[in-house]
Amino acid sequence: MDQASVRNLTSQLAEDLGWLEDHCRRQGDHTSQAGELRLAEALVRNSIGPFLDQQPAEPLHVAVVGGAGAGKSTVANMLSGTSAAEANPQAGFTRHPIAYTTANGPLTWSGHAGFLGPLQRMSEPAPANFDADVYQVRRVPADQGAAGLLPRFVVWDCPDMTTWAASGYVFRLLEIAGLADVIVYVASDERYNDEAPTQFLSLLLQAGKPVVCCLMKMREENVPAILDHFQKEVLAKIGAANVPCLAIPHLSPEQLADPVHLAAKYRIPLLNQVTVLGEPPEAARRRGVRWAANYLQAAQDRLMGSVRRDLAALQEWRRVVLTGQIEFDSRYRREYLASEKYERFDEALVRLIDLLDLPGVGRTLSNALWVLRWPYRQLKSLAVKALRRPEAPGLPERPVLEQALAGWLDGLRKEAVRRAGSHPVWAYVEEGFRRDLGDLGDLAHQRFEEGLRNFRLSQADEIDKTARAIYEELEKSPAQLNTLRGAKFGLDLAGIAAFVVAGGINWHDVILVPLAASMTHQLIEWLGKGYVDSQREAARNRQQGLETKHISGPLAEWLAQWPATGGSAYERLNLALRRIPSDIRQLNEAVTKALGEKVDLHPMEFRERIES
Numbered sequence: 001m002d003q004a005s006v007r008n009l010t011s012q013l014a015e016d017l018g019w020l021e022d023h024c025r026r027q028g029d030h031t032s033q034a035g036e037l038r039l040a041e042a043l044v045r046n047s048i049g050p051f052l053d054q055q056p057a058e059p060l061h062v063a064v065v066g067g068a069g070a071g072k073s074t075v076a077n078m079l080s081g082t083s084a085a086e087a088n089p090q091a092g093f094t095r096h097p098i099a100y101t102t103a104n105g106p107l108t109w110s111g112h113a114g115f116l117g118p119l120q121r122m123s124e125p126a127p128a129n130f131d132a133d134v135y136q137v138r139r140v141p142a143d144q145g146a147a148g149l150l151p152r153f154v155v156w157d158c159p160d161m162t163t164w165a166a167s168g169y170v171f172r173l174l175e176i177a178g179l180a181d182v183i184v185y186v187a188s189d190e191r192y193n194d195e196a197p198t199q200f201l202s203l204l205l206q207a208g209k210p211v212v213c214c215l216m217k218m219r220e221e222n223v224p225a226i227l228d229h230f231q232k233e234v235l236a237k238i239g240a241a242n243v244p245c246l247a248i249p250h251l252s253p254e255q256l257a258d259p260v261h262l263a264a265k266y267r268i269p270l271l272n273q274v275t276v277l278g279e280p281p282e283a284a285r286r287r288g289v290r291w292a293a294n295y296l297q298a299a300q301d302r303l304m305g306s307v308r309r310d311l312a313a314l315q316e317w318r319r320v321v322l323t324g325q326i327e328f329d330s331r332y333r334r335e336y337l338a339s340e341k342y343e344r345f346d347e348a349l350v351r352l353i354d355l356l357d358l359p360g361v362g363r364t365l366s367n368a369l370w371v372l373r374w375p376y377r378q379l380k381s382l383a384v385k386a387l388r389r390p391e392a393p394g395l396p397e398r399p400v401l402e403q404a405l406a407g408w409l410d411g412l413r414k415e416a417v418r419r420a421g422s423h424p425v426w427a428y429v430e431e432g433f434r435r436d437l438g439d440l441g442d443l444a445h446q447r448f449e450e451g452l453r454n455f456r457l458s459q460a461d462e463i464d465k466t467a468r469a470i471y472e473e474l475e476k477s478p479a480q481l482n483t484l485r486g487a488k489f490g491l492d493l494a495g496i497a498a499f500v501v502a503g504g505i506n507w508h509d510v511i512l513v514p515l516a517a518s519m520t521h522q523l524i525e526w527l528g529k530g531y532v533d534s535q536r537e538a539a540r541n542r543q544q545g546l547e548t549k550h551i552s553g554p555l556a557e558w559l560a561q562w563p564a565t566g567g568s569a570y571e572r573l574n575l576a577l578r579r580i581p582s583d584i585r586q587l588n589e590a591v592t593k594a595l596g597e598k599v600d601l602h603p604m605e606f607r608e609r610i611e612s
């Protein structure tokens with residue numbers, strides 16, 4: 001894959017995940033899923049994307065995260081060797097991410113297209129509590145930052161992770177978490193097992209982020225007990241027992257003011273832990289990218305799970321549409337096809353019977369038999385006339401179809417009104433029926449007319465053909481025809497002969513001979529009628545099939561799809577769902593190719609290996 005396609009791929013994937021995230025947040029009821037989506041986007045655009053685009057590994061990024069008032073800004077200061085981050089007793093003081101880097105270091109890392117997604121870089125310095133989708137870069141003067149992580153790392157002081165509530169700044173934090181090569185998770189002694197920060201920690205670990213935990217503000221003598229408790233009650237429960245953990249007990253105001261010199265005892269081990277995870281930088285970056293890609297692959301079902309309710313609602317709409325289609329088809333059958341006579345078939349029957357009479361010399365004999373059958377014909381036509389019930393005239397086809405359509409659409413409209421409160425898809429359909437322009441019902445009627453035209457075209461000679469086939473087949477094969485004629489004639493003669501033999505030749509024959517000739521003819525007629533009737537039923541089925549193919553089928557498909565077309569949110573949703581799995585797969589392949597070798601060590605395993 002060339003560079004341009006890789007860029008397209010990462011930006012498309014980040015955009016699709018971003019769309020799902022927004023969709024999720026708009027629904028309001030699954031913000032932790034929105035958070036997961038945001039982390040996935042951030043991994044794509046801030047970690048995998050720049051790596052595939054051959055950004056240098058250095059500087060690495062370390063993000064300081066945790067609950068409100070835990071001591072994040074204090075830790076960020078220790079890491080960068082400054083006191084530039086405003087430590088503040090007010091919870092939620094830091095509202096946007098702030099990067100600390102050296103005064104003269106290059107800022108190329110922030111220039112990558114799409115870097116930090118929606119977060120804009122602030123050009124003017126601002127206080128940490130400035131609440132907007134921004135980030136700022138603070139340059140640490142050369143005389144500060146002594147022996148800190150700068151310039152090999154950029155240190156990010158982040159907003160609080162307190163709840164998943166969609167108050168914008170949690171998402172700003174997630175944006176930085178996606179970027180980070182190392183995470184420092186800060187928790188203070190009194191609140192170290194708060195639910196939301198722990199979930200967040202668990203998510204970061206799943207995404208393969210190397211984490212150092214830093215417990216703050218306890219009394220010196222409580223350090224072992226608190227560390228032990230944190231490892232058992234928090235880390236072990238999220239399957240992270242091997243995450244390194246250190247304690248920074250309560251510092252004096254003097255130590256807080258000058259941690260580089262006065263809190264070195266705690267600061268140095270912290271720097272060491274972070275440094276180990278970032279050594280050497282290329283390898284650290286490669287591991288992070290590998291794990292990010294693996295995580296996307298593993299988490300994709302869950303990432304898309306946030307829209308399961310939407311998909312279920314769309315499925316349910318489809319089901320209701322198809323139920324309506326079944327009713328439409330069966331109404332057409334009941335109210336139109338069942339009473340359709342197909343008079344062409346009756347004509348065909350007459351021709352079929354005629355065909356069976358002998359031609360040429362045989363015709364004379366046939367005529368004689370025909371004459372013999374005269375009394376029978378008279379009787380039969382009298383009987384038929386006497387027995388015939390007046391038949392209800394069938395309705396013409398179009399009104400039947402139109403009424404069935406009206407019933408179908410009416411059912412859908414009612415269902416949409418009834419369910420409008422249960423899911424936005426239904427409200428959307430309900431609204432669709434009320435539009436001034438492009439009303440769903442009008443559009444459906446247009447589709448119907450189109451279907452009806454196609455149906456008529458396809459049907460025109462279908463019936464004719466079937467009816468003609470009844471006798472044409474026979475006409476085309478003289479051998480078969482002659483056999484049948486011979487058989488019929490034979491039957492006639494045999495019947496007459498049998499009567500004659502049974503009774504001898506006497507006056508009775510005047511009655512018996514015509515009777516015999518009539519009976520055989522009636523037999524043939526019945527056989528032929530059975531055949532023609534079965535053809536008639538087959539024609540009915542075929543016509544029903546054509547109706548479904550040209551009218552109700554396409555209409556049902558169009559209706560079922562309707563909520564997900566015309567630039568609606570559901571159309572965008574479908575597009576995202578279609579693209580995400582294949583984009584994640586392609587991204588994984590690109591990562592594997594770029595890494596050139598297998599890097600399958602989890603950062604924590606890697607850490608254990610270098611420590612042993």
Ligand SMILES: Nc1nc2c(ncn2[C@@H]2O[C@H](COP(=O)(O)OP(=O)(O)O)[C@@H](O)[C@H]2O)c(=O)[nH]1
Pocket residue numbers: 066067068069070071072073074075086087088089090091092093094216217248249250251252253256
């Ligand atoms: N005395 C003392 N105060 C601390 C210590 N750690 C943090 N604080 C204070 O606790 C408050 C919150 O710390 P801060 O780093 O701003 O937490 P953040 O909200 O997570 O960034 C600030 O007023 C800090 O000065 C400590 O070890 N000792």
Ligand SMILES: [Mg+2]
Pocket residue numbers: 072073074086087088093094
């Ligand atoms: Mg802070």
